[in-house]
Amino acid sequence: MSSDSDVSPQPQPSGQPPQQVDTTMPLVVYGLYIAGFFTGGVTTIVGVIIAYVYQGKGPAWLDEHYRYQVRTFWIGFLYSVIALILIFVLIGFPLVVLLAVWIIVRCVIGFKALQEKTAPRNPGSWLW
Template sequence: MTTDNTTAPTPAAATSDGMCKAVYLLYLAGLFTGITALIGVVIAYLNRNDAPEWLRSHYQFQIRTFWMGLLFLAVGSLLSMVIIGFLVLLFWAVWLVIRVIKGWKALAQQQAHPNPTGWMF
């Protein structure tokens, strides 16, 4: 008789995990559509309180990514009248892709996000 000490994710955790993945995908789609990022942050706000602790860090990271990204977009848009704004917008796009990839990687390993309150990556 062998015992397996690993715990399989519960159906609720799998659903939350799937919703968390959906938010990351919606953020990437937001690079092209915009509105999907708003849908993603709403999903993150709705799911963060019911999620296991390790997923809460991802939802917190996603919510902060949305609001910080919105700040970068506002500053970039205002500064686009002078050329530097386009560089800010380019930085925002690269910043967003890197944050989504790093978040997705930690999520795939079923680990809490290592720095959900950080500004960079």
């Protein structure tokens, strides 16, 4: 008879043993992006720096989160510049609200995918 302590972990399909992946840093980055609404965007800069630093240092699905976060920052930056320019013709105000919704939705999608330990569905997307 074998006890539970004698059971070794089953190898993953790639032939590598399963490993615990620390998802703390991507969670922190998503949190910093959300906190950017209250800090004037300062924490989003910290978040993108963290994403750049940790990119390429984990499994592929986790690297896709960092890619998703970097793209969220740069696309959000582009959208915010466009919205701020358009504020002068009053179209920018609703665009700023849509930008906030866009950032929140992307962060929620990222949080959910991290909980499932999978990559975001479409990390190369300009929308969701």
